Amino acid sequence: MNTVPLESHVWVDGRLVGAEAPVLSAYDRAFQVGDGVFETIRVVGGRILELPLHAERLRASATALEIPLPADVGTTLRDAIGGLLAADGLDAPGLQVSVRATLSRGPVWSRNLLPPADVRPVLVVQAWPVAPPEPELLARGLHLAISAVRRDPSSPLAAVKTTSRAEFVFARLEARRRGADDALFLTLDGHLAEATSASLFLVVGHVLATPALECGVLAGTTRQWLLRWAGAVGLSAREDWLTPDDLYRADEAFLASSVAGVLPVTRVDGRPIGDGRPGARTLRARADREAYAKDEA
Numbered sequence: 001m002n003t004v005p006l007e008s009h010v011w012v013d014g015r016l017v018g019a020e021a022p023v024l025s026a027y028d029r030a031f032q033v034g035d036g037v038f039e040t041i042r043v044v045g046g047r048i049l050e051l052p053l054h055a056e057r058l059r060a061s062a063t064a065l066e067i068p069l070p071a072d073v074g075t076t077l078r079d080a081i082g083g084l085l086a087a088d089g090l091d092a093p094g095l096q097v098s099v100r101a102t103l104s105r106g107p108v109w110s111r112n113l114l115p116p117a118d119v120r121p122v123l124v125v126q127a128w129p130v131a132p133p134e135p136e137l138l139a140r141g142l143h144l145a146i147s148a149v150r151r152d153p154s155s156p157l158a159a160v161k162t163t164s165r166a167e168f169v170f171a172r173l174e175a176r177r178r179g180a181d182d183a184l185f186l187t188l189d190g191h192l193a194e195a196t197s198a199s200l201f202l203v204v205g206h207v208l209a210t211p212a213l214e215c216g217v218l219a220g221t222t223r224q225w226l227l228r229w230a231g232a233v234g235l236s237a238r239e240d241w242l243t244p245d246d247l248y249r250a251d252e253a254f255l256a257s258s259v260a261g262v263l264p265v266t267r268v269d270g271r272p273i274g275d276g277r278p279g280a281r282t283l284r285a286r287a288d289r290e291a292y293a294k295d296e297a
């Protein structure tokens with residue numbers, strides 16, 4: 001579906017406007033050169049999950065690109081999301097919503113890559129209702145394809161959520177051509193990194209393993225939660241340099257992100273992971289994270 005629902009809104013710098021209103025300049029830097037940063041946030045029944053973590057990460061991303069941000073961006077986001085969801089009736093009990101906050105450096109008339117000092121950044125907040133994953137997908141698990149695009153952990157931007165997402169789009173197209181649901185990035189030297197919009201986890205015996213932050217992966221909010229969760233269910237958490245062989249030999253694998261939660265991975269480049277079915281620990285992680293999202297949001 002590629003039509004914006006009638007009567008829906010977006011929040012732009014403190015104003016609620018029609019979702020298709022012309023609000024951005026053609027000179028906008030996020031449009032022109034991907035000079036912006038963003039966050040994707042989960043809302044359940046009008047309550048925002050882990051907002052402080054997202055606000056902090058948006059600030060870190062903006063700082064990496066020297067884009068000015070409101071001093072109290074957490075409060076700005078809370079008010080923006082509250083107003084937007086109320087206007088669009090997306091704050092009803094139990095309703096699952098994905099919110100995107102995008103910060104562009106704003107309109108810059110000059111063609112220089114180097115931005116001038118006097119910029120007017122633009123903050124946009126959008127919301128989408130989210131359907132739970134299809135039961136068939138949860139039962140079969142995701143199939144991943146290892147991308148030809150490699151992640152360079154030494155790049156200062158490797159783990160920054162910028163709006164320059166061409167490599168991620170390329171990887172998703174590549175995965176679709178190969179009949180997979182998502183792509184998996186490796187580092188330049190062949191270690192596991194992450195999927196296009198989710199962190200990767202392996203279960204090996206009693207160990208819950210995930211690529212270390214030094215592998216150039218995003219510091220995922222769900223990743224952080226799962227590393228704490230491991231202890232509570234008798235798994236020992238390990239952040240490490242992992243290889244595709246570790247993945248092929250793992251008992252279970254899954255992806256994790258704020259909106260989609262935990263999703264089993266059962267096949268990578270056509271090879272089954274574990275017994276080729278979603279594992280018990282993966283399903284427990286999904287159930288526990290969903291319960292937390294409903295209670296804590």
Ligand SMILES: Cc1ncc(COP(=O)(O)O)c(C=O)c1O
Pocket residue numbers: 040194195196197198199218219220221222223256257258259
């Ligand atoms: C590249 C990438 N890795 C991991 C994640 C998962 O992060 P989080 O758990 O904070 O949603 C995302 C989420 O958008 C992402 O884009």
